[in-house]
Amino acid sequence: MIRLIIKDFYLLRGAMFTWTVAYVIFILINSSSAFLGFVPVFMVFFLLASALALDDRNNLEPLFCSLPLKRRTMVVARYAFSFLIMSVGLLLSLLASHVVPGRPLSARAVFLTFSGAVFFLALFFPLNYRFGFRLENEPFKILGTLLAIAAVLFGLVTLILRAGIDFRRIRYLELYLALILAGVVAISLLLSVAFFRRREW
Amino acid sequence: MEFVLEVRSVGKSYPGFDLKDISFSLPRGYIMGLIGPNGAGKTTTIKLIMNLLRKNSGEIRVFGLDHIRNEVEVKSRIGFVYDTPTFYEHLNLLQMKAIIAPFYKTWDDGRFQSLIKNFDLPPKKKIRTLSRGMKMKYALALALSHEAELIIMDEPTSGLDPVFRRELLDILHGLIESEQRSVLFSTHITSDLERVADFITFINRGELVFSASKEEVLEKYGVIRAGKNKVSMTGGLARHVRGWRESEFGIEILTNDLAASRDILSEGVVAERASLEDIVFLTGRGVKEK
Numbered sequence: 001m002i003r004l005i006i007k008d009f010y011l012l013r014g015a016m017f018t019w020t021v022a023y024v025i026f027i028l029i030n031s032s033s034a035f036l037g038f039v040p041v042f043m044v045f046f047l048l049a050s051a052l053a054l055d056d057r058n059n060l061e062p063l064f065c066s067l068p069l070k071r072r073t074m075v076v077a078r079y080a081f082s083f084l085i086m087s088v089g090l091l092l093s094l095l096a097s098h099v100v101p102g103r104p105l106s107a108r109a110v111f112l113t114f115s116g117a118v119f120f121l122a123l124f125f126p127l128n129y130r131f132g133f134r135l136e137n138e139p140f141k142i143l144g145t146l147l148a149i150a151a152v153l154f155g156l157v158t159l160i161l162r163a164g165i166d167f168r169r170i171r172y173l174e175l176y177l178a179l180i181l182a183g184v185v186a187i188s189l190l191l192s193v194a195f196f197r198r199r200e201w
Numbered sequence: 202m203e204f205v206l207e208v209r210s211v212g213k214s215y216p217g218f219d220l221k222d223i224s225f226s227l228p229r230g231y232i233m234g235l236i237g238p239n240g241a242g243k244t245t246t247i248k249l250i251m252n253l254l255r256k257n258s259g260e261i262r263v264f265g266l267d268h269i270r271n272e273v274e275v276k277s278r279i280g281f282v283y284d285t286p287t288f289y290e291h292l293n294l295l296q297m298k299a300i301i302a303p304f305y306k307t308w309d310d311g312r313f314q315s316l317i318k319n320f321d322l323p324p325k326k327k328i329r330t331l332s333r334g335m336k337m338k339y340a341l342a343l344a345l346s347h348e349a350e351l352i353i354m355d356e357p358t359s360g361l362d363p364v365f366r367r368e369l370l371d372i373l374h375g376l377i378e379s380e381q382r383s384v385l386f387s388t389h390i391t392s393d394l395e396r397v398a399d400f401i402t403f404i405n406r407g408e409l410v411f412s413a414s415k416e417e418v419l420e421k422y423g424v425i426r427a428g429k430n431k432v433s434m435t436g437g438l439a440r441h442v443r444g445w446r447e448s449e450f451g452i453e454i455l456t457n458d459l460a461a462s463r464d465i466l467s468e469g470v471v472a473e474r475a476s477l478e479d480i481v482f483l484t485g486r487g488v489k490e491k
Binding site: 007010062066198 | 210218248251252253254255272273276277279283287288289290299300301303304305
């Protein structure tokens with residue numbers, strides 16, 4: 001599995017370098033906490049889409065399925081790759097927010113951002129392994145709609161937050177959220193593995 | 202005899218196409234050609250062996266192991282070459298090798314370098330700039346660099362010019378010299394098989410026609426050539442007829458028992474050994490006209 005993750009890092013090294021340079025420049029220009037939280041999430045989606053598109057464009061899934069690898073390993077590696085990029089990105093954001101002058105990013109904000117992105121990935125991966133990664137595919141159009149709905153919900157949540165509901169008062173929020181997320185990711189992983197095992201080329 | 206590959210009663214259904222009850226075995230140290238017209242089921246059979254397609258019925262054992270339950274072990278001992286090899290096109294040959302090699306415990310980099318040199322491949326050239334023949338050679342170099350015991354190739358010679366084709370067939374022939382390696386390759390070019398194959402498995406319209414040694418096939422099958430109305434296909438001969446073609450000049454009949462057919466035929470009717478091309482062509486015709 002580690003070899004598959006290294007492979008993705010190797011293939012996307014150029015894109016990652018560009019992102020890092022751009023990120024540093026943007027931090028120097030705009031170090032708002034919203035921006036610092038948003039960039040790593042956007043980065044993971046961009047890099048993941050690049051990795052999937054690269055495999056799809058070169059028709060490489062059958063090649064990897066003919067190597068001595070279990071399909072389950074291939075799926076788990078993609079999940080791990082995504083979570084790894086996002087974790088590193090958010091950690092860097094957390095550090096940057098304390099180094100660069102501006103409003104520091106709280107650990108809770110980082111966790112909530114991470115949770116949102118994980119939830120989206122948990123939705124995206126089973127669709128990808130069921131239908132393949134093609135943006136013109138119907139499921140991805142549906143996913144786009146879901147994303148739009150999520151953006152609206154995000155806006156509503158922001159309004160609620162502005163209205164003064166203090167989430168810090170909800171005890172064990174992180175714990176509840178972590179448990180729900182773990183369940184969602186587990187189901188998503190099982191579905192992805194089951195779909196990918198059935199894929200034929 | 203030790204078999205590296207055993208395919209038993211394998212079936213696969215698609216909308217509009219059925220692969221039915223395919224069975225054959227490949228002994229260690231031999232080359233088997235999988236032959237049949239386009240759309241016969243050759244690629245489907247190979248994909249079923251590689252578990253790129255899921256079979257509906259039957260059993261496939263590679264090196265005596267179930268090919269799904271022992272997928273990782275089985276695939277680590279197979280070198281697989283697609284009809285259209287696919288790679289990350291923006292990488293060069295060494296970069297792509299660096300991605301593939303770590304997945305094989307038995308990867309031999311010295312062997313890879315020597316194969317690249319022998320095949321005249323430019324290691325620093327981007328894959329997208331290679332011709333189809335060069336890509337095929339590169340895929341073969343990758344497949345041969347991890348001490349694979351079974352090489353499976355899907356239509357490796359189709360679309361290649363005659364020089365490359367000949368070269369590739371010589372490479373295949375050289376592979377089995379150690380008697381430890383076996384090769385299964387599909388083709389619809391019969392002359393390729395006549396040159397290198399020890400065993401031939403013929404699939405037509407999703408059904409197995411025969412799987413036997415090349416000598417046995419060429420010994421048994423024959424073509425009867427006669428003028429119109431000179432041969433009756435009823436009676437004893439009918440049992441052996443596998444296909445025929447009628448033209449304004451006469452009739453060509455494919456028989457699967459040349460010796461027995463000769464005994465039945467009347468004087469003046471010629472029966473001679475069939476080439477693989479005759480067998481493939483006339484079997485196809487026979488099925489169509491039934």
